[in-house]
Amino acid sequence: MLLSKGLEIEIYTGTPTGEIIGLSDQVVKALEGFVREPDNRNVEYTTPPCCSYESLLCAILQPRLQLRQFLKTLGNYTLIPGSTLSLGDASRFFRSDPQNPYHAYIEQTYGTDVVTASVHINIGIEDPEILMRACRLMRLEAPLILALSAASPFLDGRVTGSHSRRWQVFPKTPAQVPLFTSHQHFIDWTNEQLRLGTMQNVRHLWSSVRPNGDRRPYSLNRLELRICDLVIHPLQLLAIVAFVEARIQQLLAQPHLDPLKSSQLNPARLLEITDTNEQLAAQSSLEATLYHWRTGQPIQAVDWIQEIYTEVYPFAKQAGFACFLSPLQKLLREGNQAQQWLQAHRQGQPLEMIIQKAIAEAETLDQELAQYLCEPAALVA
Numbered sequence: 488m489l490l491s492k493g494l495e496i497e498i499y500t501g502t503p504t505g506e507i508i509g510l511s512d513q514v515v516k517a518l519e520g521f522v523r524e525p526d527n528r529n530v531e532y533t534t535p536p537c538c539s540y541e542s543l544l545c546a547i548l549q550p551r552l553q554l555r556q557f558l559k560t561l562g563n564y565t566l567i568p569g570s571t572l573s574l575g576d577a578s579r580f581f582r583s584d585p586q587n588p589y590h591a592y593i594e595q596t597y598g599t600d601v602v603t604a605s606v607h608i609n610i611g612i613e614d615p616e617i618l619m620r621a622c623r624l625m626r627l628e629a630p631l632i633l634a635l636s637a638a639s640p641f642l643d644g645r646v647t648g649s650h651s652r653r654w655q656v657f658p659k660t661p662a663q664v665p666l667f668t669s670h671q672h673f674i675d676w677t678n679e680q681l682r683l684g685t686m687q688n689v690r691h692l693w694s695s696v697r698p699n700g701d702r703r704p705y706s707l708n709r710l711e712l713r714i715c716d717l718v719i720h721p722l723q724l725l726a727i728v729a730f731v732e733a734r735i736q737q738l739l740a741q742p743h744l745d746p747l748k749s750s751q752l753n754p755a756r757l758l759e760i761t762d763t764n765e766q767l768a769a770q771s772s773l774e775a776t777l778y779h780w781r782t783g784q785p786i787q788a789v790d791w792i793q794e795i796y797t798e799v800y801p802f803a804k805q806a807g808f809a810c811f812l813s814p815l816q817k818l819l820r821e822g823n824q825a826q827q828w829l830q831a832h833r834q835g836q837p838l839e840m841i842i843q844k845a846i847a848e849a850e851t852l853d854q855e856l857a858q859y860l861c862e863p864a865a866l867v868a
């Protein structure tokens with residue numbers, strides 16, 4: 488049985504030349520389904536939860552086409568790939584809602600380190616104890632998802648030296664988040680953080696993976712994977728979602744995959760490893776040498792992903808979504824967005840040209856996929 492899944496997609500607005508310009512205040516006033524981020528230069532939309540990958544694809548594309556159309560009514564504006572302010576300006580914060588006290592707190596506390604674009608992947612799991620088990624596994628394997636999605640090697644018109652500048656500087660909050668052993672553990676821990684002030688509200692849990700639901704921390708119904716950079720290519724994004732779902736499907740069938748049961752390492756060491764792996768993946772993505780949570784032994788990110796791919800493919804095939812998983816192999820062969828951009832830069836292409844080409848390609852791809860894969864009715868629904 489397919490699990491429900493939904494995406495929260497943050498994306499920059501700007502010009503075809505790559506200049507990022509804040510327009511979210513105008514977008515959210517004109518279009519339903521879009522919400523503003525604290526900085527005006529990116530805007531977010533959320534796909535409704537659905538089980539079908541075909542439906543999810545159209546739910547990714549339809550709002551984006553609507554947004555592109557609206558931006559053109561404002562001027563020569565478009566959507567800009569990448570997860571950081573590739574061509575600037577990271578020195579200033581452009582508030583989208585100057586009267587919002589939470590936005591003021593974010594600006595004063597974190598500055599432009601949080602002015603990033605990303606994708607949050609939500610997978611529906613109703614049973615809170617199974618949800619905690621899935622969160623434990625995905626927390627330890629989240630660095631692999633970052634390695635697949637890395638798309639922020641540039642900032643302010645320069646090469647940063649890391650594949651995911653976004654996750655390298657993103658303020659994980661609170662600084663220490665445990666592997667939750669039960670739903671009650673999550674409830675007690677959350678309430679303690681609110682009491683201590685390390686979290687401003689129940690949403691202020693900025694870790695790579697978190698339990699989510701309509702009334703956190705009590706009523707939970709989904710796992711939220713927050714570590715991904717913005718994956719602009721819709722089919723690549725679906726492949727990453729399929730990889731996550733297939734791994735969770737495997738966990739549902741094989742509960743012993745729970746790291747608290749199958750790892751040779753204690754919980755404290757597991758947390759040390761995953762924190763290290765997140766930084767290594769942010770630095771080198773698919774080229775990184777990580778540490779396996781089962782044994783603590785080093786393993787190449789690509790090899791680890793291939794190992795899991797082999798394990799989960801039968802579950803994806805049985806559930807009928809293996810065709811959406813298979814593009815992952817092309818991504819591994821050709822590299823993620825950051826690797827491709829850095830390769831073009833090494834070959835002599837200026838950063839401006841790389842970003843401008845990506846902007847044009849993303850718009851063309853959105854239009855082609857919507858035309859050939861989404862029925863008109865689906866695009867309206």
